[in-house]
Amino acid sequence: MGSYILFFMILLTSIIGTIEIIRTIYEMFFFKKPETHTISVLPLTVNTEDVEYLIRGALLKTDGKLIVVDMGIDELDSNIISRLNDQYHRITIVKQNELCNYIGAVR
The missing domain is CATH 3.30.160 (Double Stranded RNA Binding Domain)
Structure with a gap:
C-alpha cells in the first residue's frame, strides 16, 4: 500500500513539473515583457x-x-x-x- 502512495506522489510531481516546464517555455516565446524605462x-x-x-x-x-x-x-x-x-x-x-x-x- 505504501509503495502505491509513493508511486502516485512521484507521478503527480512529474506531471506538475512537466506542465511547469511547458508553461515556462510557452511564456518565454509568446509573452514579451514590456520595456520599462526608469x-x-x-x-x-x-x-x-x-x-x-x-x-x-x-x-x-x-x-x-x-x-x-x-x-x-x-x-x-x-x-x-x-x-x-x-x-x-x-x-x-x-x-x-x-x-x-x-x-x-x-x-
Whole structure:
C-alpha cells in the first residue's frame, strides 16, 4: 500500500513539473515583457561632495536616464558630469526651474 502512495506522489510531481516546464517555455516565446524605462532624479547643490561617486552610484541603480538637477553646481562639478555623460550617455543636466517641463516632455 505504501509503495502505491509513493508511486502516485512521484507521478503527480512529474506531471506538475512537466506542465511547469511547458508553461515556462510557452511564456518565454509568446509573452514579451514590456520595456520599462526608469528616470532617476539627482539634485546637486554647490557644496555637494563626491559628485562622481553619487552619479556613478545612481547610474548603477537605474537602467534608464539619470537627470541631474542643477541647483547651483559649480564649474568643476559640471565638468565631472559632462565627462561621465561622455562615458555613459544616460545623464542629462537640467536647471531647477526647468525640471517639471523636462520630465513632462520625456514622458
